[in-house]
Amino acid sequence: MNFTLTEEQEMIRQAARDFAHTELLPGVIERDETQQFPSEQVKKMGELGFMGMMVDPEYGGSGLDTLSYVLTMEELSKVDASSSVIVSVNNSLVCWGLETFGSEEQKEKYLKKLASGEIIGAFCLSEPEAGSDATSQKTTAIDKGDHYVLNGTKNWITNGSSASVYLVIAQTHIEKGYKGINALIVEKGMPGFEIGPKENKLGIRGSDTHSLIFNDVKIPKENRIGGDGFGFKFAMKTLAGGRIGIAAQALGIAAGAYELAKNYSKERRAFGTEISNHQAIAFKLADMHTQIEAARYLVYKAAWDKDQDNDYDISGAMAKLYASQVAMETTVEAVQIFGGNGFVKEYHVERMMRDAKITQIYEGTSEIQKIVISRSILKK
Ligand code: CAA
Numbered sequence: 001m002n003f004t005l006t007e008e009q010e011m012i013r014q015a016a017r018d019f020a021h022t023e024l025l026p027g028v029i030e031r032d033e034t035q036q037f038p039s040e041q042v043k044k045m046g047e048l049g050f051m052g053m054m055v056d057p058e059y060g061g062s063g064l065d066t067l068s069y070v071l072t073m074e075e076l077s078k079v080d081a082s083s084s085v086i087v088s089v090n091n092s093l094v095c096w097g098l099e100t101f102g103s104e105e106q107k108e109k110y111l112k113k114l115a116s117g118e119i120i121g122a123f124c125l126s127e128p129e130a131g132s133d134a135t136s137q138k139t140t141a142i143d144k145g146d147h148y149v150l151n152g153t154k155n156w157i158t159n160g161s162s163a164s165v166y167l168v169i170a171q172t173h174i175e176k177g178y179k180g181i182n183a184l185i186v187e188k189g190m191p192g193f194e195i196g197p198k199e200n201k202l203g204i205r206g207s208d209t210h211s212l213i214f215n216d217v218k219i220p221k222e223n224r225i226g227g228d229g230f231g232f233k234f235a236m237k238t239l240a241g242g243r244i245g246i247a248a249q250a251l252g253i254a255a256g257a258y259e260l261a262k263n264y265s266k267e268r269r270a271f272g273t274e275i276s277n278h279q280a281i282a283f284k285l286a287d288m289h290t291q292i293e294a295a296r297y298l299v300y301k302a303a304w305d306k307d308q309d310n311d312y313d314i315s316g317a318m319a320k321l322y323a324s325q326v327a328m329e330t331t332v333e334a335v336q337i338f339g340g341n342g343f344v345k346e347y348h349v350e351r352m353m354r355d356a357k358i359t360q361i362y363e364g365t366s367e368i369q370k371i372v373i374s375r376s377i378l379k380k
Pocket of ligand 1: 089123125126131132133134135156157158178232233236237239240313362363364365368371372
């Protein structure tokens with residue numbers, strides 16, 4: 001086993017760390033408070049190659065491995081999880097899905113712009129009645145020969161109003177169940193496509209989350225990804241990689257909160273000494289550090305599996321399940337170490353605690369990850 005990062009991976013991690021501190025940190029509290037999308041920052045991340053990290057340079061990407069992507073996600077998430085989810089969805093759900101399963105024409109037309117960050121994308125699977133139960137799609141894409149007619153509603157869509165391209169999962173052949181589902185590329189502005197109101201969220205408030213409404217939207221057949229009925233498999237395969245990105249986000253939130261709490265504990269004094277000298281605090285830090293390190297190796301292992309072309313369904317699910325739990329527990333403890341200041345916005349940790357919660361919910365709840373893991377270990 002070799003746990004050493006390559007020189008290139010070290011450089012990418014440093015670049016992401018520098019960017020997070022110089023570009024994401026200023027204004028992160030205000031963006032959270034006002035639910036402001038980080039448009040300028042996303043533009044700069046595109047210029048740095050963060051929006052299509054794993055995409056072949058032929059299609060405008062950076063041509064990097066999954067581990068480099070994970071390192072970047074970790075560093076961005078230490079500072080601003082609202083910005084990192086935008087990166088995650090664009091990279092692992094939209095760009096990866098299109099590059100792996102899209103046609104040459106789709107890659108030329110959409111992937112190049114998405115990978116360079118010129119535009120961003122959204123992944124649209126969830127519905128009012130199809131969150132965890134993803135096969136129960138009510139959105140329909142009726143086959144009309146040379147095009148589909150799309151009708152229905154999608155919920156909780158990340159990049160909901162800021163995206164230009166949407167990968168929409170919809171039912172074409174109802175009688176075939178999940179085997180009759182398709183994935184379609186929908187462009188913003190297509191007649192009948194409406195963006196619903198913005199959700200007022202607990203956390204990741206800088207990212208824009210919307211419902212989407214489709215009323216008789218005409219989608220050309222060439223916008224279907226893969227063969228007829230491939231949509232559900234497309235969603236599952238894409239989400240398997242997406243979960244590694246969210247696991248890295250959870251890891252970053254935990255590591256960021258831990259760093260802040262550790263530094264604070266060495267400055268804040270109580271009972272005549274720095275609070276880090278009290279075992280009650282020192283032991284909290286020891287637990288946080290140990291759990292974060294364990295989460296880190298699960299996340300890196302999942303990325304490594306993907307880079308080795310190993311099966312990464314189970315390693316990605318374990319990484320997300322554990323890292324999101326660590327993110328939640330670590331941020332709660334970080335607020336506790338900060339005490340009264342932890343409850344105040346300017347110290348950042350209360351935001352991180354709110355941001356951590358979503359990592360146990362999106363791209364498959366913790367309960368869904370346990371379904372994936374248990375099915376995998378029991379079939380062996
Ligand atoms: N890779 C390839 N195929 C897969 C797969 C995978 N990882 N997982 C399932 N499949 C296939 C199965 O093999 C099966 O096909 P076959 O019959 O041909 O073998 C088919 O898909 C149906 O699978 P299941 O019978 O296992 O289906 P299920 O109804 O039991 O559901 C589930 C499985 C794992 C619970 C799935 O529904 C699931 O992952 N649900 C959670 C959905 C989710 O993650 N939603 C998040 C929304 S996206 C989001 O949050 C994005 C954002 O904006 C941040």
